[in-house]
Amino acid sequence: MATPSRPVPVLFRPLPKGGRLLKHLLLIGFGLVMLYPLLWMVSSSLKPEELIFRQPGLWPSEVTLDNYVDGWTALKHPFGYYLWNSAVVTALSVVANLVACSLAAYAFARLGFPLKKLWFAVMLGTIMLPHHVVIVPQYIMFSKLGLINTIWPLVMPKILATDAFFVFLMVQFIRTLPRELDEAAEIDGAGYWRTFYRVVMPLCLPALATTAIFTFIWTWNDFLSQLLYLNNPDNFTVPVALRTFLDSSGESSWGPMFAMSIVALGPIFGFFLAGQKYLIRGVATTGLK
C-alpha cells in the first residue's frame, strides 16, 4: 500500500484550470469597468463634439484633434501657460520637501537633543491634524503679508517642513540604516552635516524618491490651496484653470474640457508609469495615499 501523500494546503492547491481562467476573466472584466470612465474620456476627447454623448462606445468613428486645439486656447491664456505655473509650484514644492523634511528626519532619527520624545510626538500629531483647522488664520496671515496671488503661500509651508508625513517616512527609513556607517564617518572626521549629506542621504534614495513622487502628485492635484491663494487668471495653475471651464463654457463644450483634463492628468500618469515601484512601496509601508 502506498503511503498517503501529505495533503497540499487548500489555499495553495492550484485551482482547476477552468477556475483560474475564470478568476482572470473576472478580474479583467472588473478592471475594465473601473477604467472605463477614463478610457471613455480619452476616446471622447478625440471625437467631434456632437458625437460624444451619442456614442457610449470607446472606438471613435471619426477622429479629430479639434478638441485639443479649441481647449488649448479657450481660456484667457493658452493652456501651456497654466501648465508652466503648475510646474513651477510643483517643482519648488518637491525640492523644498526633499530638503526640509530630510533635515528634520535626520535630527529625529540620529541626533540626541533635549525633549526629543516630546517633539517627535508633536510631529506625529501634526500628521493627523485636519488642514482646515489652520486655513482661515493662514489665509489672514498671508493676505496681511500681501502674498495672495504669489506662490509663497503654496511653497512656504513646504520649505518649513510642515508635511510631517514625509518627515516620518524618512525617520523610519533612516532608522533602518546601520549606525556603524555614521560612526565610521565620524571617525574619518566628518561632522554632522557631512555625515548627513555624504553618508545618510545617498542611502536614503528610495525614501527620497517616494517623497518626491508623492509631493509631485499631491501638489499637482491640490485644489483647495490653489483656489484660495490664486485669484488672478495670470497666476492660475492647472486645477484652477480647469475649474473655470465649468463657469465659462457651461454645459456646452465638454470636448475641449475633456481634452484639457487629459492634458492635466498626463504628468501624473507619466509619474505613475515611471515611479510605480516607489509608489506601491510607499503606500504599502506608510499608508500614504
Add this chain to the structure above:
Amino acid sequence: MADTVAVERRAKASGPVTGGSRTTERKRREARAAYLFLAPWFVGLFVITIGPILASLYLSFTDYSLLEEAKWVGFDNYVKMFTEDPRFVSSLKVTTIYVVVSVPLQLAFALALALVLDRGLRGLPIYRSIFYLPSLLGGSVAIAILWRKVFGAEGLVNAVLGVFGIQGPGWVSDPDYALGTLILLHVWTFGAPMIIFLAGLRQIPSSYYEAASVDGAGRLRQFRSITLPLLTPIIFFNLVLEVIKSFQSFTQSFIVSNGSGGPADSTLFYTLYLYLKGFKNYDMGYAAAMAWVLLLIIAGLTGVNFLASKYWVFYGDSK
C-alpha cells in the same frame, strides 16, 4: 594615519581631555546640530501650524471679516451653528452619510480584491497597478469633471442605460442621487487601501494555513480563523486613515456641484460649507468655529475608533 588625524581633531574640538566634560561638550554639540537641522521644521511648527491653530481658536469666538477688527462674541458662533443654521446641520449630515457609507464600502472592495490577488496569482503587478491608478487620480479636478459628465443627464451612464432602453435620471442634478455619485467616486479609489491589505496579507506566515489545512479546515474556515483576525490591525489602520481623510473631502463636492453644494445642498460637504462661509461670505469667525468643530469631530472619531479597537482588533501577543 587618517585615524590619528581624526582623533587629534576630535580632541581639539572637544576641549579639555577630562572624560566627563568631554561627553557633556559632545552632547551639547550634538544638540546644537540637531536644532540647526530642525530649524525649518520648528519655524513651520510654530508659524504655519500651532500659531494658526490657536489663532483659529481665538477667531472662533469672534465676529471677523478680514476688513474690520475682530469683535468678541463668546460662544455665539457655536450656538448659532447648531440652532439657527440649517445649512450647517445639513452639511454635517451629508458628510456623515458620505463617510459612513463610502468608507466601509471602499474597504470591503479593497479587502476583497486584495484576497483575490494574494498568493501567487499570475499578472499580480499589472492588476495591482490598474486598481491603484484611480487612487492617484481620484482627488483631481479633472476626474471630478469627468464624474460630472459620466453621471450627467446626458452622460455615459445614461447612454449605456439607453442601450437597454432605460431612461436614467440626471444623477448629479437629482438631490436623491447626487451624493451617491460622490460615494461611488470614493469607492472607486479603493486601490490604496488594497495595497496596504496586500502588504498585510504577505505578513501572515504560510505555515498557519498549512497547519490549518492539515487539521481539515476549509478555505472559508481558514479565512475566518486565520486571515481575518490577523488582518484586523491593518483593517483598523485603514479605517482610521480613511475616516479622517474622507471627512475632509473637498474637491469632488466643489467640482461636481460647481461650488454650490447643490442640488438642494445634497452634496454640501462640511469643508465646502466652511469654504463658502469663510472665503465667500468672509464670515471668518464662523468658519474658524466650524474648523474647530471639525477638529473635535475628527479627534472624537479617532478616539472612538481606538477605544472600540480593543474589542475587535487582534494583536498577536494579546492571547
